[in-house]
Amino acid sequence: xxxxxxxxxxxxxxxxxxxxxxxxxxxxxxxxxxxxxxxxxxxxxxxxxxxxxxxxxxxxxxxxxxxxxxxxxxxxxxxxxxxxxxxxxxxxxxxxxxxxxxxxxxxxxxxxxxxxxxxxxxxxxxxxxxxxxxxxxxxxxxxxxxxxxxxxxxxxxxxxxxxxxxxxxxxxxxxxxxxxxxxxxxxxxxxxxxxxxxxxxxxxxxxxxxxxxxxxxxxxxxxxxxxxxxxxxxxxxxxxxxxxxxxxxxxxxxxxxxxxxxxxxxxxxxxxxxxxxxxxxxxxxxxxxxxxxxxxxxxxxxxxxxxxxxxxxxxxxxxxxxxxxxxxxxxxxxxxxxxxxxxxxxxxxxxxxxxxxxxxxxxxxxxxxxxxxxxxxxxxxxxxxxxxxxxxxxxxxxxxxxxxxxxxxxxxxxxxxxxxxxxxxxxxxxxxxxxxxxxxxxxxxxxxxxxxxxxxxxxxxxxxxxxxxxxxxxxxxxxxxxxxxx
Ligand code: GLN
Numbered sequence: 001x002x003x004x005x006x007x008x009x010x011x012x013x014x015x016x017x018x019x020x021x022x023x024x025x026x027x028x029x030x031x032x033x034x035x036x037x038x039x040x041x042x043x044x045x046x047x048x049x050x051x052x053x054x055x056x057x058x059x060x061x062x063x064x065x066x067x068x069x070x071x072x073x074x075x076x077x078x079x080x081x082x083x084x085x086x087x088x089x090x091x092x093x094x095x096x097x098x099x100x101x102x103x104x105x106x107x108x109x110x111x112x113x114x115x116x117x118x119x120x121x122x123x124x125x126x127x128x129x130x131x132x133x134x135x136x137x138x139x140x141x142x143x144x145x146x147x148x149x150x151x152x153x154x155x156x157x158x159x160x161x162x163x164x165x166x167x168x169x170x171x172x173x174x175x176x177x178x179x180x181x182x183x184x185x186x187x188x189x190x191x192x193x194x195x196x197x198x199x200x201x202x203x204x205x206x207x208x209x210x211x212x213x214x215x216x217x218x219x220x221x222x223x224x225x226x227x228x229x230x231x232x233x234x235x236x237x238x239x240x241x242x243x244x245x246x247x248x249x250x251x252x253x254x255x256x257x258x259x260x261x262x263x264x265x266x267x268x269x270x271x272x273x274x275x276x277x278x279x280x281x282x283x284x285x286x287x288x289x290x291x292x293x294x295x296x297x298x299x300x301x302x303x304x305x306x307x308x309x310x311x312x313x314x315x316x317x318x319x320x321x322x323x324x325x326x327x328x329x330x331x332x333x334x335x336x337x338x339x340x341x342x343x344x345x346x347x348x349x350x351x352x353x354x355x356x357x358x359x360x361x362x363x364x365x366x367x368x369x370x371x372x373x374x375x376x377x378x379x380x381x382x383x384x385x386x387x388x389x390x391x392x393x394x395x396x397x398x399x400x401x402x403x404x405x406x407x408x409x410x411x412x413x414x415x416x417x418x419x420x421x422x423x424x425x426x427x428x429x430x431x432x433x434x435x436x437x438x439x440x441x442x443x444x445x446x447x448x449x450x451x452x453x454x455x456x457x458x459x460x461x462x463x464x465x466x467x468x469x470x471x472x473x474x475x476x477x478x479x480x481x482x483x484x485x486x
Pocket of ligand 1: 125126127128150151170171172173174175176203310422
């Protein structure tokens with residue numbers, strides 16, 4: 001069963017080939033048997049999952065089910081889940097049991113999806129390797145010595161090893177697309193405002209967006225269908241109608257205008273990765289697409305602008321963790337300052353502290369204009385680059401990551417090199433446009449991801465473009481050997 005896509009599992013449930021309880025037990029068993037190697041889950045919610053599956057089976061028996069009823073999935077531990085620990089992979093929230101569901105979780109629950117558990121991630125979603133988690137690093141199922149990418153590394157590893165058929169993720173600077181690329185999965189970061197951020201623990205509020213990591217574009221379309229849409233509880237949620245994402249998957253790509261940015265094929269890109277990306281693009285030409293070179297001239301400003309804006313917003317968002325209201329509180333504080341200092345000092349890990357300190361610095365009087373304001377100006381230029389590019393092309397393609405999965409511990413002492421892991425993904429978040437990563441080949445047995453970027457609210461087009469590629473290739477069906485047995 002674990003080899004099947006969400007679409008196939010949905011059919012299996014409707015045909016009564018298996019029940020939701022059987023399906024859920026199957027994945028829970030895989031998690032139990034295999035996850036010691038990966039560390040992809042922080043919390044497994046087996047009991048709750050079986051109860052939800054039993055409810056789903058009753059709905060299916062009564063004919064009151066939808067396409068997602070009874071399908072298991074995992075949630076990144078950044079989404080609040082009622083009565084279940086929501087840690088954000090931080091010691092700060094190790095003891096936090098959320099009293100409510102995030103909108104994404106609530107909508108998926110209402111659609112009948114069964115939650116298997118909460119997946120590991122970089123602490124507060126800060127990282128590109130899933131090595132900053134309080135619960136330890138996650139390993140890449142394709143090579144256990146390598147990182148799965150981050151910050152949604154637990155979700156990526158779990159789906160790649162088929163411990164879950166799909167998982168949610170969040171993407172602030174690449175955290176869905178980059179781990180999807182490094183683990184051979186399909187990942188979509190929707191337009192900013194497409195998916196509600198309510199109950200999704202905030203890192204950088206103007207960049208954060210929820211999405212999914214799946215085996216295929218077809219599966220992503222099914223899940224996005226229930227996640228997307230206006231939510232009055234998120235003031236940046238957009239009241240744009242949600243199209244039927246599955247209806248347009250097979251539209252012809254004849255005449256599709258693809259733009260390849262010069263800046264995404266320059267120095268810093270592993271030449272072997274470049275070769276795989278170029279081969280994937282020629283597949284699109286066979287499908288009738290027309291390719292042209294374009295320029296996104298302010299690309300070089302993306303990483304520096306991001307590492308001002310994201311820390312600035314995170315320093316503000318994370319000020320709520322003060323040891324008073326919820327989360328970690330130090331032992332026997334002598335006074336209020338001691339309470340704040342030790343609770344935060346003990347609760348946050350090194351990378352989170354680095355970001356908070358950078359953020360407070362760039363927002364402080366005297367530095368605000370030089371850093372924060374400048375970064376906001378760069379952000380506008382980056383957005384304008386995309387706007388201009390989309391006058392000439394329908395979709396932008398390039399690599400998701402400059403390299404395949406790197407070795408554990410190889411970038412942890414060098415934050416700047418770590419930050420460059422997202423050199424091709426970050427501009428998308430600064431602009432707010434939607435993007436995907438799809439598996440398109442391998443280098444030395446490790447997956448390579450092709451990034452697709454489209455104009456605002458063109459998720460349907462992205463899914464269509466991704467699906468057509470997946471109709472003519474089988475990269476997305478490959479399972480790492482170590483996890484492909486029984
Ligand atoms: N790797 C980037 C960072 O560390 C992006 C993380 C993310 O998208 N959440 O901030």
